[in-house]
Amino acid sequence: MENKYEVSFELILNAGNSKSKSLMAIxxxxxxxxxxxxxxxxxxxxxxxxxxxxxxxxxxxxARGESQEINVILIHAQDHLTTAMIMLEQAKEFINVYKIIKEIKERM
Structure with missing residues (x-):
């Protein structure tokens, strides 16, 4: 089993990268x-x-019986994951909205 902190930091890294790319997409x-x-x-x-x-x-x-120690870093990692999930969906919506805005501007 990986170090309890390694998994948390892996989560933070990947979720943070995802969130940043979503913001850049917007x-x-x-x-x-x-x-x-x-x-x-x-x-x-x-x-x-x-x-x-x-x-x-x-x-x-x-689920296999390997207990997971809950710590502040893991909670922080879960927050990053949740935020990244929301941000990706928002980025998709913003892209659609900006496409509509562009179409409207082109018609004017």
Whole structure:
């Protein structure tokens, strides 16, 4: 079993990367650079999947009887994962909204 902190920091790293890429995707969409925005959303999804795998591994270990020590770092890691999940969905929505805005501007 990995060091209890390694899994938490792995979660923080991957979830943080995902969140950052989602935010960058929103910035690209704001500039109507939808190709780059979509690329970043796809990369964010890959990072989020890696973070989610870390969480799933912990859950499966717990189901096998491997107790997980709950500590502040793990709680912080879970917060990062939740935030990254929400941010990815928001980035997708912002991209759609900026596409609509661009269409409206082009019609004017």
């Amino acid at each position: 910035e690209c969409a704001r500039e109507f650079d939808f190709q780059e925005a979509e690329k970043l959303v796809n990369e964010a999804a890959v990072d989020l999947k890696a973070a989610h795998k870390s969480q799933t591994d912990m859950i499966q270990g717990e």
